[in-house]
Amino acid sequence: MTIQILDLTVDDLRFPTSRELDGSDAMNEAPDYSVAYVTLKTDHPDLVGHGITFTIGRGNEICAAAVEALRSRVVGLRLEKIAGDMAGFWRHMTSDSQLRWLGPEKGVIHLATAAIVNAVWDLWAKAEKKPLWKLVADFTPEQFVNCIDFRYLTDVLTPEEALSMLTRLKESQADRLSILERDGYPAYTTSAGWLGYSDERLRELCRQRLSEGWEVFKIKVGRDLEDDRRRCRIIREEIGPDRRLLTDANQVWDVSTAIEWMRQLAEFDPWMIEEPTSPDDILGYAKIAKALHPIRVAGGEHCANRIMFKQFLEANAMQVCQIDACRLGGVNEVLAVLLMAAKYDVPVCPHAGGVGLCEYVQHLSIIDYLCVSGSLENRMAEHAGTCHEHFLDPIQIQNGHYLLPQTPGYSITMHEKSIENARFPEGKYWSDPNS
């Protein structure tokens, strides 16, 4: 089958999550979960690729404009040509010599790259009639390695080393697949602990989530120490002393404040502190990790690219690696980071607090287990409870685990009605005050 990409369109879609303070944290007090939603049309009547990048509202139109700027890099290409040289395609996407100046490989231009690259992967998986995780899991180790642009990485990871890591695990892949088919992929939930929720809501949501089988909970911290103490006490009362409690400060502290603040919260036995300070401060992360041990330091949702991850991992500055499906430049770059994390034996626990991110990261965690790390130890994908109703193939959770997605593609295609309602500013969510 030969398929040509004939057109690209992009929609600025926003969901009014700030009305209930879903997604709120110490830095982002009232996010409206949003996406630049890319559609790739082809010369095949039934094959359309969809991809997103995620923002929290204002500025989403800038991502959409950046997608438009990259349009000519992808329109006209043939899928079989892309699939035959995925790393080459990714290099092509990130190498327009004028657009590259806007990054390189960071910020809005990289978010836009992710939306397009993810749409191409969705298209490819749909063409092969496989969910994305299965498309990748069925690759030979050589095909997997051929998806990655190793430029800037070879001082810590060469293609040859990646190949031998993947080859070592390939034989036992079927055993791991049966475990996932039986149990699903382990997850933790963030949706009880958003900062804007009242104490009563926090308590009620903890009870609800416990009854659904959740074992690991995340709570937002960092705005006010007394509030944090009270909220951590409540969540501990509800989940008990043995379940894992994760904390997330969303970059609000200086290095020294992070250390002092978390020492004050240590009595609540947090398993990790996420984004304690600037996402660019590799040495700062390392200092915090050293001072707070055994509390782990987690980061990645604002980690711009594989080079930053390389440094965080090499400097032992992150003990939990939170890849983001849209901040990294799509699946290709994620695969590179999975390999580096496995090499440094750092668990990957993807970031998913947003719209569409859970739909995406379930595939990435499954790939990590089946092909790259081969381990579930200390690994869990994030789960947030909002906006799943907008997707044709939404996540399925059972007992705090993601069930394996079965529908071909990357699970990101949205219902037409949702697209219509969320279109900014003319959709119903924004033009009708009673919506």
Ligand SMILES: C[C@H](O)[C@@H](O)[C@@H](O)[C@H](O)C(=O)O
């Ligand atoms: C603004 C967003 O909801 C963030 O709070 C969210 O992504 C969060 O950091 C997370 O870890 O899920």
Ligand SMILES: [Mg+2]
């Ligand atoms: Mg976070």
